[in-house]
Amino acid sequence: MTPGENSSQSSLPAGTPGDGEPVFLAVGKLRRPHGVRGEIQMDIYTDFPERLTAGVTVFIGEDHTPILISSSRWHQDSLLVAFRDINDRDEAGTLRNSIVYVRADEIPPLEEGEYYHHELIGLGVKDENGPYLGVITGILETGANDILVVQLENGKEALLPMTDEVVLSIDLMDGMVSVHLLPGLLLDD
Secondary structure, eight states: OOOOOOTTOTTSOTTOOOTTOOOEEEEEEEEEEETTTTEEEEEEOOSOGGGOOTTOEEEETTTTEEEEEEEEEEETTEEEEEETTOOSHHHHHTTTTOEEEEEGGGSOOOOTTOOOHHHHTTOEEEETTSOEEEEEEEEEOOSSOOEEEEEETTSOEEEEEOSTTTEEEEETTTTEEEEOOOTTSSOOO
């Protein structure tokens, strides 16, 4: 789930949109054509595949070309999608290996206390007793719970489990996550 690169903003890191530009989130990857009528298999990256239905506009590739989904249906472990004006296997094949995006400002809201990963990346992390620890740079998905990857002030990296015992509060408005450090979570200098 990363925004596309904006070549006109050379001073920004790759994947960082400029001010006022939309943020795009990856929801899938197009694989290979299916059949002869323009359908193509899509691996799903989103927890909300039900939103990828006929009439929805998605954005294809790094240039985020808008395209309308004309149909979608499940086939084994992937979603078969067809797009407006893509009418045969060869046309669908030109989209092979493209990432499919949606605009971040168009994603469905989550329940209170739930967060999308992109909302957490870049937030500061502080100990419940006040000291600032660092910045969330990534999230690892595990079977049990997600793990926050935190770039510490001292240049080291810490892995903090996203459990109620460790993550005490998340304040998106202030851009800060308050944590309770269990013994052994952070390495000593």
